[in-house]
Amino acid sequence: MKHFLMRCSIIVCLFIALAVPVQAAQSYSHLYISISDALMNTKQDKDAEAKRALEQFATDWSAVSSEQTDAKKEVDQILDKAVNASSKEERLKALSALSNALRALEKLENPIDEGAQRVEFGQKFKPIMKAFEDALASGDVAAINDAYKDFNAKWKKIERPVREQSIAMYGQIETQMAFIRITLASEAPDVALMQTQYAELKKTIENFVAGKDTAEVVEGEYSLATLIANIDEANEFIDEGNYKAASDKIREFITIWPSVEIEISTRNGSLYTKIESDMPILVSDLLKSQVDVKSIKSKLEHFRTEIELIQGNSDYTIWDSALILLREGLEALLIILALVSFLNKSGQKALRKWIYVGAFAGIVLSAVAAVVMSTIFNSATVDANREMMEGYVGLVAAAMMIGVGIWLHSKSSVASWNRYISKQMGNAISSGSVFAMASVSFLSVFREGAETLVFYAGIAPKMATSQFILGIILALAILTVIALVLFKASGKIAIHKLFAVATVLIYVLAFKIIGVSLHTLQLRDSVSTTIVDGLPVISFIGFYPTLETMIGQAILLVLVIATVIYKKKQAK
DSSP states (O other): OHHHHHHHHHHHHHHHHHHSOOOSSOOOHHHHHHHHHHHHHHHTTOHHHHHHHHHHHHHHHTTOOOSOHHHHHHHHHHHHHHHTOSSHHHHHHHHHHHHHHHHHHHHHHSOOOHHHHHHHHHHHHHHHHHHHHHHHHHTOHHHHHHHHHHHHHHHHHHOHHHHHHOHHHHHHHHHHHHHHHHHHTSSSOOHHHHHHHHHHHHHHHHHHHTTOOOOOOOOSOOOHHHHHHHHHHHHHHHHTTOHHHHHHHHHHHHHHHHHHHHHHHTTOHHHHHHHHHHHHHHHHHTTSSSOOHHHHHHHHHHHHHHHHHHHSOOOOOHHHHHHHHHHHHHHHHHHHHHHHHHHHHTTOGGGHHHHHHHHHHHHHHHHHHHHHHHHHHTSGGGGGGHHHHHHHHHHHHHHHHHHHHHHHHHTSSHHHHHHHHHHHHHHHHTTTOHHHHHHHHHHHHHHHHHHHHHHHHHHGGGSOHHHHHHHHHHHHHHHHHHHHHHHHSTTTSOHHHHHHHHHHHHHHHHHHHHHHHHHHHHHTTSSOOOBOTTOOOBGGGTBOSBHHHHHHHHHHHHHHHHHHHHHHHHHO
């Protein structure tokens, strides 16, 4: 099963790489996501995660080519400032400049007449505004409601020039529209108030069309954590029966929303739409004579969980990186030491060098395979589909780990381990050839190396490079100590017990990889998201409160239990 899973995973990796379409035009959308990640984590004082996002940006940026050399050099210089920033404030400033420099490069590569674009926007929006004005003048709330829905839907289709040219004007328009929606959804809509609110909105739109950016960016360092805090405070006010304060807190949420929405819209478009649509209504619902507390709290908790799923840190740690190499390296090491021990006992010490030659060849070929896999993952053809590939490869790695776990479990008794070693030595020694000795050593190392690469492909994109490298160094150090101990105390250490411990650790890591990989695919809308209310996000073990991730992890637990029961029956 172990080798079958390995072959399948390699085929799947190649198939996905070949199936990804080549982009005709250069896209920078993935770079903006990295900037957004770095901004969000910097604001939340998550220094390691912010650096990882910048490392991802730098990796993706290195593959970019542009004829606009000066603009590209400007991005290079600002990126260097962001990477080497010595304080939170310095990094935030550099990241903002980095976003602007990247946008400037895009404009040079795709020149646009911003003045003409504003005029065109005004011409398209003029009849939409006139229709809403007529509905307001009628005083008919039903007609106003229908006209607002049409107004909002058409705004969404043509808002892009406003958002790209002036985030401050865009935020002000979005907030003003939301306040009209709040008034319209109230128990007794005040038409006069809506007319006043619309007059302010119309003035903002006219100023934008005329090239006057009169709005100011909402001051403050806002992030997804700010949105979650606002929802928590609103819920606390609801529990206290202070519905007016809860309504005001959600109004505050709406006011800062334009400063944060990009972090949600780039990862979960449906959530972005639901928040913009439902939050203003919740403000009004809280001010009605009969407040449906259960329904309002349910919606707020649902939004909170979905935002937390996006915010959740799905990074792996140094221990995850170390465990993979430690497990795979341990098996190869034990086979090699067993062969060397046999040669020592049989008086054929001269042949030991061929064991080492085979092992070295396995390491070299594994390194070559690592370079090839890294090239595939960092090629321009997979940029837009990188997260999707990470999710699928992660699932393949988890499937292989389940196979490895089952194999480990089968070696966790003295008898089964001795049978395994005897078979490995017997196959090599029976031929008596130097080639056979070197081959067993080579295949042992390369087989484990290939499996290690697939496992690392599933976790490496979601961890800081420094953590990844330190994990490998840590594993190598531990393997060195184990090798020295085994050489000195061969036959006295209960190797099967090491495998029993490794079995548990491998299953735990597989549990995490399944959760993180499915969560990644959910953020790409490749897998549906069904929130299970009332459960927390526990990102360090890869637990996310969605039905889909829980089913995947439940399948793993069922397989583990079935394996334990089966092995116990075999032992009887």
